[in-house]
Amino acid sequence: MDTAKRYLVTGAAGFIASQVCQQLLDQGHQVVGIDNLNDYYDPRLKRHRLEQLGGNSFEFQELDIENAAQLRTLFDQSSFDAVLNLAARAGVRYSIENPVVYETTNSLGNLNLLQEMQRTGCSKLVLASTSSLYAGQPMPFREDLPVNTPISPYAASKKGAEVMSYSFHNIHKIDVSICRYFTVYGPAGRPDMSVFRFIRWIDEGTPIELYGDGTQSRDFTYVDDIARGTILAVKPLGYEIINLGGGGTPVSLNTMIEMLEQRLNKKAIINRQPFHKADLMETSADITKARDLLGWNPEVDLAEGLDRSVQWYLENQPWSESIPLP
Numbered sequence: 497m498d499t500a501k502r503y504l505v506t507g508a509a510g511f512i513a514s515q516v517c518q519q520l521l522d523q524g525h526q527v528v529g530i531d532n533l534n535d536y537y538d539p540r541l542k543r544h545r546l547e548q549l550g551g552n553s554f555e556f557q558e559l560d561i562e563n564a565a566q567l568r569t570l571f572d573q574s575s576f577d578a579v580l581n582l583a584a585r586a587g588v589r590y591s592i593e594n595p596v597v598y599e600t601t602n603s604l605g606n607l608n609l610l611q612e613m614q615r616t617g618c619s620k621l622v623l624a625s626t627s628s629l630y631a632g633q634p635m636p637f638r639e640d641l642p643v644n645t646p647i648s649p650y651a652a653s654k655k656g657a658e659v660m661s662y663s664f665h666n667i668h669k670i671d672v673s674i675c676r677y678f679t680v681y682g683p684a685g686r687p688d689m690s691v692f693r694f695i696r697w698i699d700e701g702t703p704i705e706l707y708g709d710g711t712q713s714r715d716f717t718y719v720d721d722i723a724r725g726t727i728l729a730v731k732p733l734g735y736e737i738i739n740l741g742g743g744g745t746p747v748s749l750n751t752m753i754e755m756l757e758q759r760l761n762k763k764a765i766i767n768r769q770p771f772h773k774a775d776l777m778e779t780s781a782d783i784t785k786a787r788d789l790l791g792w793n794p795e796v797d798l799a800e801g802l803d804r805s806v807q808w809y810l811e812n813q814p815w816s817e818s819i820p821l822p
């Protein structure tokens with residue numbers, strides 16, 4: 497084990513960040529986790545994730561990265577070896593209905609953290625970003641593609657956070673790793689995302705709301721792999737943008753639905769909806785840079801990852817079927 501460090505993980509009750517906390521704790525580190533526990537989706541799911549993170553090395557505080565005064569107090573109380581900023585408004589389609597909270601959480605919240613890091617001399621930031629930025633670019637997506645035309649307020653707000661982080665790197669020498677995630681899924685996943693919802697709908701016999709004809713595809717990435725890559729990105733790198741994605745052949749929604757049907761031993765009913773204009777038709781990650789800089793490769797393929805996701809859903813019934821779908 498490396499020497500034990502003290503890390504700040506934001507959005508700690510979230511799907512990815514809670515797994516990042518778990519892996520840091522497993523490695524023997526101290527973790528301060530913060531989250532505003534907002535009700536975009538059922539806070540019981542957030543508390544369920546937090547309950548898995550016991551032990552003396554984990555401290556949770558209900559704090560909002562949008563609140564600069566709260567952050568100031570936190571940074572005055574503790575010093576951190578690195579900040580992993582995974583607190584986010586992350587729903588692609590909801591960002592059209594409420595773009596302001598995307599800007600205030602994703603861009604301004606990240607700026608608040610950068611300012612506290614600069615003030616207190618914390619020099620390492622890992623920022624969670626998104627493959628949604630690659631809309632319209634040729635596949636497989638490489639980090640050096642121009643991503644100046646984000647098609648959703650969500651993607652635009654993450655681009656804002658990326659470039660402000662660059663400014664702080666340039667002026668204040670903060671070392672920044674930007675991880676661009678590709679559609680992440682797994683146990684206790686986000687109930688606004690396709691995998692969680694499709695498991696639920698197939699199991700219940702409720703029609704799946706399918707945007708488009710299901711031929712759109714994703715480079716689905718399992719949550720444990722994403723968390724491992726995020727932690728590897730804590731190393732000093734200067735300023736680097738790194739894709740964390742499946743890196744294999746993207747899988748269509750139709751295929752993903754068939755795989756879930758097999759696991760649940762039930763047939764899906766499809767309720768077709770128009771393709772959403774903030775959606776990408778395909779995503780595929782070039783992960784050469786993650787391999788070269790981090791020694792990272794995804795380890796859990798979609799078959800195994802969906803097994804585990806379905807198993808979590810079934811093991812947590814009847815509670816898991818009572819979680820409202822936003």
Ligand SMILES: Cc1cn([C@H]2C[C@H](O)[C@@H](COP(=O)(O)OP(=O)(O)O[C@H]3O[C@H](C)C(=O)[C@H](O)[C@H]3O)O2)c(=O)[nH]c1=O
Pocket residue numbers: 586587588625626627628677678679680688689690691693705706707708712714749775776
């Ligand atoms: C929730 C839902 C989705 N879909 C379709 C829409 C997309 O074409 C596809 C995947 O949607 P999902 O929300 O699972 O994932 P992405 O749109 O790729 O976005 C996700 O991955 C990126 C990288 C992030 O950064 C976002 O935070 C994250 O939400 O399924 C449906 O057809 N029905 C549904 O109910």
